[in-house]
Every structure is written in C-alpha cells, then in structure tokens.
Amino acid sequence: xxxxxxxxxxxxxxxxxxxxxxxxxxxxxxxxxxxxxxxxxxxxxxxxxxxxxxxxxxxxxxxxxxxxxxxxxxxxxxxxxxxxxxxxxxxxxxxxxxxxxxxxxxxxxxxxxxxxxxxxxxxxxxxxxxxxxxxxxxxxxxxxxxxxxxxxxxxxxxxxxxxxxxxxxxxxxxxxxxxx
Numbered sequence: 001x002x003x004x005x006x007x008x009x010x011x012x013x014x015x016x017x018x019x020x021x022x023x024x025x026x027x028x029x030x031x032x033x034x035x036x037x038x039x040x041x042x043x044x045x046x047x048x049x050x051x052x053x054x055x056x057x058x059x060x061x062x063x064x065x066x067x068x069x070x071x072x073x074x075x076x077x078x079x080x081x082x083x084x085x086x087x088x089x090x091x092x093x094x095x096x097x098x099x100x101x102x103x104x105x106x107x108x109x110x111x112x113x114x115x116x117x118x119x120x121x122x123x124x125x126x127x128x129x130x131x132x133x134x135x136x137x138x139x140x141x142x143x144x145x146x147x148x149x150x151x152x153x154x155x156x157x158x159x160x161x162x163x164x165x166x167x168x169x170x171x172x173x174x175x176x177x178x179x180x
Contacts, residue, residue, distance in 0.1 A: 076142075082168050085154030088147045092138065097155060102134035105159065113159025121163045124152045 018024050089097070089107075096104040105112035116124060128148050129139035138148050149166040156163055 074142075082144060082146045082150070085147075085150030085152075085165060088143050088151035089154050092141075092143060093151055093155065096135070104135065105155075107155060108158045110160040113156060113161070117156055117159060117161040121149075121152070121156070121161075124156060125149050128152050 018027055083091075094107075096102060097107050100106045100109075105116065125148070127135070128151070129137060129145060131137035139145055143151070146166055146168060153161075153163045153165045
C-alpha cells in the first residue's frame with residue numbers, strides 16, 4: 001500500500017480552526033473579553049439585588065446595634081466588704097466545679113483535689129488568678145483578689161485542705177499616713 005492512496009481524499013494538511021492572523025486576533029479578544037463581561041455581570045447581579053436591611057422593621061434598633069459600645073467601665077466601691085469564699089464560689093466558680101466541666105475538679109472531690117492541695121495555697125491562688133488549662137484567669141474581674149483567694153480556700157478545704165481563709169487587709173490609718 002502506498003502513501004498516495006492514504007492521502008488521496010485529503011489534499012489539505014491537518015490544521016486548527018484558526019487559519020489567519022485576523023482570526024487569531026479575534027479569538028484572543030473574545031477569550032479575554034468574554035470572561036470579563038461574565039464576571040462584571042455576576043458582580044452587578046449580586047450587588048444590585050434588593051436585600052432587606054438587618055432589621056428593616058425597626059431601623060432605630062439596627063442603628064443602635066451598629067454603634068453599640070465595645071466595652072464598659074464599672075466603678076465599684078473599693079471599700080465594700082469582701083465577700084465570703086462560698087459566695088464567690090457560687091457566683092463565679094460553681095458553673096464548672098459543680099459539674100466538672102473541662103476537667104475542673106469537683107467540689108468536695110478529695111481524690112481530685114489532693115494533688116492540687118499538695119502544691120499549696122499560693123500555687124492554687126496563682127492558678128485561679130492567672131488561669132490554668134481550660135480555666136480562664138479570674139483575677140481582674142468582678143471579684144477582688146482577696147475574694148478569689150477566699151473562694152480558693154473554700155474549694156480546697158471542701159476537698160480536704162486545712163487552709164486558713166485570707167483576712168482582709170487592715171484599713172490604712174489616716175493618722176499614720178504622711179502629710180502632704
């Protein structure tokens with residue numbers, strides 16, 4: 001079989017659909033412009049739709065939510081009497097230590113508290129004030145460091161410790177203060 005019989009029906013060599021430079025220019029323009037037009041159309045359709053406001057029924061509430069305060073400052077009387085350890089425990093610690101959430105040792109669980117009690121009161125107080133493991137820092141919040149210390153003593157003593165409850169510092173004597 002000769003090569004001439006194979007090419008007898010095909011006089012033209014194999015080529016692509018683009019045969020001239022003009023066709024190449026048009027193909028290049030279309031392949032660039034068409035996606036850009038599609039993207040612009042999509043952006044326009046997404047941004048031009050009528051979307052309901054966050055709270056269309058109550059615009060004042062929507063404005064109030066957008067300009068709400070980020071933080072607050074609470075002024076507390078420094079001369080208020082310090083709360084007892086049990087009161088601080090119920091207000092701040094019971095949520096985790098009653099249920100044992102996130103590995104917190106339960107109240108009165110002497111087995112869980114024994115290794116912690118061995119570290120001493122100061123180590124327990126530091127852990128409570130600065131946080132440890134899943135427990136966040138308790139210092140600097142609504143309770144004073146003295147109150148947190150009393151809660152630590154309450155928890156540890158319920159678990160078998162014999163820590164003395166920290167006493168409130170003596171008020172500064174006005175007569176012993178240096179005159180200005």
